[in-house]
Amino acid sequence: MHSEAAIRQPLILGHKTYHDITNDIVAPIENKAPKAWYVLITISALIAAYGVGCILYLLAKGVGVWGLNKTVDWAWDITNFVWWVGIGHAGTLISAVLLLFRQRWRMAINRSAEAMTIFAVIMAATFPGIHMGRIWMAYWVFPLPNQFGSLWVNFNSPLLWDVFAISTYFSVSLVFWYIGLIPDFATIRDKVAKPGMKKVYGLLSFGWTGNAKAWTRFEEVSLVLAGIATPLVFSVHSVVSFDFATSVIPGWHTTIFPPYFVSGAVFSGFAMVQTLLLVMRKVMKLESYITIKHIEYMNIVIIVTGSIVGVAYITELFISWYSGVEYESYAFINRATGPYWWAYWSMMTCNVVSPQVFWFKKLRTNLVFTFFMSIVVNIGMWFERFVIIVTSLHRDYLPSSWTMFHPTWVDVGVFLGTIGIFFTLYLLFARFFPVLALNELKSILKISGESYKHEQASQHH
Amino acid sequence: MANKVIYAVYDDPEVLKSAARKLVSGGVRVRDVFSPFPVHGLDPIIGVKRTRLGIVSFMFGLGGLSLAILGMSYFMIWDWPMNIGGKPSFSLYENLPAFVPVAFEFTVLCAAHGMAITYLIRNKTLPGMPARNPDPRSTDDKFVMELRTEDNHGVEIADLLQGTHALEINERQY
Numbered sequence: 001m002h003s004e005a006a007i008r009q010p011l012i013l014g015h016k017t018y019h020d021i022t023n024d025i026v027a028p029i030e031n032k033a034p035k036a037w038y039v040l041i042t043i044s045a046l047i048a049a050y051g052v053g054c055i056l057y058l059l060a061k062g063v064g065v066w067g068l069n070k071t072v073d074w075a076w077d078i079t080n081f082v083w084w085v086g087i088g089h090a091g092t093l094i095s096a097v098l099l100l101f102r103q104r105w106r107m108a109i110n111r112s113a114e115a116m117t118i119f120a121v122i123m124a125a126t127f128p129g130i131h132m133g134r135i136w137m138a139y140w141v142f143p144l145p146n147q148f149g150s151l152w153v154n155f156n157s158p159l160l161w162d163v164f165a166i167s168t169y170f171s172v173s174l175v176f177w178y179i180g181l182i183p184d185f186a187t188i189r190d191k192v193a194k195p196g197m198k199k200v201y202g203l204l205s206f207g208w209t210g211n212a213k214a215w216t217r218f219e220e221v222s223l224v225l226a227g228i229a230t231p232l233v234f235s236v237h238s239v240v241s242f243d244f245a246t247s248v249i250p251g252w253h254t255t256i257f258p259p260y261f262v263s264g265a266v267f268s269g270f271a272m273v274q275t276l277l278l279v280m281r282k283v284m285k286l287e288s289y290i291t292i293k294h295i296e297y298m299n300i301v302i303i304v305t306g307s308i309v310g311v312a313y314i315t316e317l318f319i320s321w322y323s324g325v326e327y328e329s330y331a332f333i334n335r336a337t338g339p340y341w342w343a344y345w346s347m348m349t350c351n352v353v354s355p356q357v358f359w360f361k362k363l364r365t366n367l368v369f370t371f372f373m374s375i376v377v378n379i380g381m382w383f384e385r386f387v388i389i390v391t392s393l394h395r396d397y398l399p400s401s402w403t404m405f406h407p408t409w410v411d412v413g414v415f416l417g418t419i420g421i422f423f424t425l426y427l428l429f430a431r432f433f434p435v436l437a438l439n440e441l442k443s444i445l446k447i448s449g450e451s452y453k454h455e456q457a458s459q460h461h
Numbered sequence: 462m463a464n465k466v467i468y469a470v471y472d473d474p475e476v477l478k479s480a481a482r483k484l485v486s487g488g489v490r491v492r493d494v495f496s497p498f499p500v501h502g503l504d505p506i507i508g509v510k511r512t513r514l515g516i517v518s519f520m521f522g523l524g525g526l527s528l529a530i531l532g533m534s535y536f537m538i539w540d541w542p543m544n545i546g547g548k549p550s551f552s553l554y555e556n557l558p559a560f561v562p563v564a565f566e567f568t569v570l571c572a573a574h575g576m577a578i579t580y581l582i583r584n585k586t587l588p589g590m591p592a593r594n595p596d597p598r599s600t601d602d603k604f605v606m607e608l609r610t611e612d613n614h615g616v617e618i619a620d621l622l623q624g625t626h627a628l629e630i631n632e633r634q635y
Contacts, residue, residue, distance in 0.1 A: 164566040172569060186600045212494045
């Protein structure tokens, strides 16, 4: 049997048995939802409905209802797209990269982080979809034989790479998530009493039996999927950064973009995981599984990625001066001191300065403070994309076209709407899906469970 | 004599493994084990072979890579070469760097989905399949070992099962 060093903190607190784990996760699905859940889902569904209304209005009227102008012709739509894709990165990082590194603490958080990834990527994909203008022509992004003498899509374009990257990322994450869910759906199927629920979870579980060969295959598939999802995670945000980096706009034309975007993505993704999990562990009473140690580990990832982002910001500034290209230098001086200085300094404060407080153990193990910081980081990362996109565009090569960007109510409505849809989907997930990976938690119970660790420690001495 | 199937129920993976080891060394063939999570180290004891799904994934990935390169060469080089931003499409070799991202993504797409579909089919876990685990507790906290008399002629399974710390031993005729 695998055992773990006694000085490692246990990952499952209290004296739990396998049956307790099943009960703790399945009970909230079987029982009536708490009042807080109804309140939260009503609020988010109303915001979602408003957002859908704004999207429909946008589709009916055209992209002109956004605040875009001739100079700033790409603003909140792409900012929100990059923000959401970035948030999505934490899920796959937790489930794939941490699986390869055999990090057992991932097991309590991977399920909900992956769910978050999937919903965030759906929200991200909404933006290119609606900003095409004619969404009913969206299938034109795929290389399909057509009536125009078979005029193909341009495979040299980073925008097309994005189509492939995002669709691969979304569908592979979905499959990875669902394959992990199948055995847990089977647990619910065999546990619930109500025949209607039994039938639904029976259908979702695809007739899972859990025999020895099935588990061997399960582990192989998880490992191989993790192996190929790891380069996928890094490639997706690299490709997103190519949308900017392969252009010739000062402020965008930067070779540092791929690693800088990827670490920024992981940074914001972990912040969003913290936002969601801190609420979920409290409401669903998961404190024994998502422990302070888990929160602390995630905060450590936030310091590391936040610091990489900080180094990237400073490198960009240095290179803009060192390159001797006056357009580049101007773009960066303008970011820090121009009319959008407040966006730049919000970004710097939220992303570079504020995560450094997590060096203090007291602060990184403080739940209320972590929750507050997770919101700060998410705001900061939204500003990062806004700064990169809008401040680089608003000072054109011709001073006569210099302008500012003013969002309209549709810009704001669509963005808020996606937040509403995201939280609605997440709340539905938390209500009806097994929020922790039951089978994985059970497999570490006797290795990292608190009471079992004590037993082992006393046996060895 | 009618064939019998025996289900020995355990509540700990280590107890189950030592039971399986004891049975197998006594000449018993263990038909299958149903467990709530993967029991590491069980497969070699009961003779479950290593899965070849990794190879399947590699083959699908290779197929995806070839298809992506072939497709992009056809679209961009042979069928309708375009001069885009002063970067004309003359040959696959010259255009290859621009094709790397899509080739990579498509490789991953095919490898992941090809393997996932093969996995679901081989496991017979498909939408609408009925649950086939013999005991509903095997997805919760029990480890169920399935033994069949037809696999074990002339072996006294019941005797061997004694002293393996089984919680229950259920027999069923079929």
